[in-house]
Amino acid sequence: xxxxxxxxxxxxxxxxxxxxxxxxxxxxxxxxxxxxxxxxxxxxxxxxxxxxxxxxxxxxxxxxxxxxxxxxxxxxxxxxxxxxxxxxxxxxxxxxxxxxxxxxxxxxxxxxxxxxxxxxxxxxxxxxxxxxxxxxxxxxxxxxxxxxxxxxxxxxxxxxxxxxxxxxxxxxxxxxxxxxxxxxxxxxxxxxxxxxxxxxxxxxxxxxxxxxxxxxxxxxxxxxxxxxxxxxxxxxxxxxxxxxxxxxxxxxxxxxxxxxxxxxxxxxxxxxxxxxxxxxxxxxxxxxxxxxxxxxxxxxxxxxxxxxxxxxxxxxxxxxxxxxxxxxxxxxxxxxxxxxxxx
Numbered sequence: 656x657x658x659x660x661x662x663x664x665x666x667x668x669x670x671x672x673x674x675x676x677x678x679x680x681x682x683x684x685x686x687x688x689x690x691x692x693x694x695x696x697x698x699x700x701x702x703x704x705x706x707x708x709x710x711x712x713x714x715x716x717x718x719x720x721x722x723x724x725x726x727x728x729x730x731x732x733x734x735x736x737x738x739x740x741x742x743x744x745x746x747x748x749x750x751x752x753x754x755x756x757x758x759x760x761x762x763x764x765x766x767x768x769x770x771x772x773x774x775x776x777x778x779x780x781x782x783x784x785x786x787x788x789x790x791x792x793x794x795x796x797x798x799x800x801x802x803x804x805x806x807x808x809x810x811x812x813x814x815x816x817x818x819x820x821x822x823x824x825x826x827x828x829x830x831x832x833x834x835x836x837x838x839x840x841x842x843x844x845x846x847x848x849x850x851x852x853x854x855x856x857x858x859x860x861x862x863x864x865x866x867x868x869x870x871x872x873x874x875x876x877x878x879x880x881x882x883x884x885x886x887x888x889x890x891x892x893x894x895x896x897x898x899x900x901x902x903x904x905x906x907x908x909x910x911x912x913x914x915x916x917x918x919x920x921x922x923x924x925x926x927x928x929x930x931x932x933x934x935x936x937x938x939x940x941x942x943x944x945x946x947x948x949x950x951x952x953x954x955x956x957x958x959x960x961x962x963x964x965x966x967x968x969x970x971x972x973x974x975x976x977x978x979x980x981x982x983x984x985x986x987x988x989x990x991x992x993x994x995x996x997x998x
Contacts, residue, residue: 656700656701656803656805656806656807656992656996657701657702657704657795657798657803657806657807658692658695658700658701658702658703658704658806658807658808658809659703659704659705659706659791659792659794659795659798659806659807659808659809659810660688660692660703660704660705660706660791660809661705661706661787661788661790661791663780663783663784663786663787664685664688664784664787664788664810664811664812665685665780666779666780666783666784667685667778667780667781667783667784667785667811667812668684668685668778668780669681669683669684669743669776669778669825670742670743671743672773672774672775672776673745673773673774674774682946682947682979683811683812683813683825683977683979684981685811686981687811687978687979687981687984688809688811688975690981690982690984690985691809691975691984691985691988691989692809692985693985694985694986694988694989695807695809695985695989695992698989698993700989700992700993700996703809704794706787706790706791706793706794707790707793707794707797708790709789709790709793709794711723713789713793713833713836713837714786714789714828714833716833716836716840717819717829717832717833717836717861718817718819718820718828718829718833719819719820721820722769722819722820722821722822723828725765725769726769726777726781726782726785726822726827726828727782729744729762729765729766729777729782730744730777730778730779730781730782732744732762732765733762733777735762736761736762736763742778743776743777743778744762744766744776744777744778745766745773745775745776745777746763746766746767746770746773747763747767747773748763748764748767749767749768749771750764750767750768769820769821769822770821770822770823771821771822771823771824772823772824774823774824774825775822775823775824775825775826775827777827781812781827782827784811784812785812785827785828786828787810788808788810788811788812788813788814788828788830789810789814789828789830789833791808791809791810791830792808792810792814792830792831792833792834792972792974793833793834793837794808795807795808795834795972795973795974796808796834796837796838796972797837799932799970799971799972800838800841800843803970804970804971805970805971805972805973805995805996806972806973807972807973807975807992808830808834808972808973808974808975809975810830810974810975811975812825812826812827813825813826813830813938813975813976813977814826814827814828814829814830814831814832814833814857814974814976815829815830815831815832815849815851815853815855815856815857815858815936815938815976816853816855816856816857816882817829817832817857818856818857818860818861819860819861821857822857823882824853824856824857824881824882825977826857829857829858829861830974831847831855831858831934831936831972831974831976832847832857832858832861832862834934834972834974835847835862835868835934836868838932838934839867839868843931843932844867844928844929844930844931844932845868845869845930845931845932845933845934846868846869846870846871846925846928846930846932846933846934847862847868847869847870847871847933847934847935847936848871848872848873848921848925848933848934848935848936848964849870849871849872849873849874849935849936849938849976850873850935850936850937850938850941850960851872851874851936851937851938851940851941851976851977852874852875852880852938852940852941852945852948852949852950852977853874853875853880853881853882853938853940853948853977854872854874854875854877854880854882854885854886854902854904855870855872855874855936855976856882856884856885856886858870858872858936859872859885859886859890859900859902860885862896862899862900863890863892863893863896863900864892864893864894864895864896865895865896865899866895866896866899868899869899869900869901869924869925869928869930870899870900870901871900871901871902871903871921871924871925872886872901872902872903872936873903873905873914873917873918873921874886874902874903874904874905875904875905875907875909875948875949875950876904876905876906876907877904878904879907879949880907880948880949886902886904887902887904888902888903888904890902899928901921901924903917903920903921905917905950907949907950908949908950908951909941909950909951909952910950910951910952910956911951911952911953911956911959914941914950914952914956915959915963918960918963922963922966922967925967926967930969931969931970932969932970932971932972933964933967933969933970933971933972934971934972934974935964935971935972935973935974936974936976937973937974937975937976937988937991938976938977938978939957939977939978939980939984939987939988939991940977940978940979940980942954942978942980942983942984942987944980944983945978945979945980946979946980947979948979954983954986954987954990955990957987957988957990957991957994958990958991958993958994959994960990960991960994961990961991961992961993961994961995961996961997961998962994962995962997962998964991964994964995965994965995965996965998966998971995973991973992973995975988
């Protein structure tokens with residue numbers, strides 16, 4: 656299996672985020688991807704390749720050009736407003752219902768317009784890392800269109816919480832949605848399976864009214880888990896996208912026997928759609944010892960997850976998302992890929 660990776664993500668180094676009423680140490684850090692890359696090299700799973708440059712056209716096929724432009728200039732605007740020592744652009748105010756967004760040109764109002772949480776800072780290297788992550792996902796997608804059975808986009812920052820015109824949840828551009836759109840543009844019929852602990856609210860929102868991309872997510876119930884406002888079981892899609900969106904929220908403490916039941920339900924829904932390519936939002940924060948999650952999957956369970964994904968018998972693109980136990984993240988991620996390859 657080819658893996659696509661770029662060291663550009665090393666320039667995006669969050670140090671803290673606002674959570675539970677206080678600033679806390681950041682968990683979305685460069686060590687996450689480096690742990691996975693090291694494990695891939697140890698297991699000799701296949702070549703690790705640099706991505707090619709695809710330009711901005713695939714990005715604005717999915718994202719609001721105004722938001723994309725803001726991401727590219729936000730850090731410079733932040734330092735212009737608060738000085739060269741200002742490290743991280745984080746919002747402190749948002750337009751509430753009844754207030755107009757995008758009316759003021761200042762950095763605070765623009766931040767509040769485009770980002771939905773206070774845990775997704777814009778730093779000096781954020782835009783370059785987010786752009787490289789998109790190129791990684793598109794390069795892996797191109798490998799599949801060129802005939803590979805599977806490919807792994809080891810992309811960071813993650814993407815599945817970023818919607819067309821807002822970002823958050825550690826995500827800036829939606830890597831898997833942009834890759835899915837590239838398959839649509841090539842005349843293919845993609846399905847997205849999101850196995851991250853957190854619901855892929857951004858991916859859902861992007862395709863919610865569309866019939867050409869199927870989205871299915873297995874995740875923690877938003878009644879207790881981020882992103883809180885999307886991911887409920889009664890969200891089925893709308894208009895042309897009716898019944899093309901499936902959410903399978905699960906309770907805290909979910910282990911593999913219970914998770915696998917949800918996976919079987921997801922497989923039936925996806926197979927009924929009849930895709931010709933599968934994209935997997937590969938989050939590993941379902942792990943029992945993940946510091947910000949409450950599922951109970953164990954290291955060996957990820958081999959079973961990879962085996963289950965292989966049962967679709969489809970060309971498969973894996974796109975790296977969450978997972979914050981750095982010590983076990985490499986082995987858990989590679990277990991999925993090895994389970995898939997060995998099935």
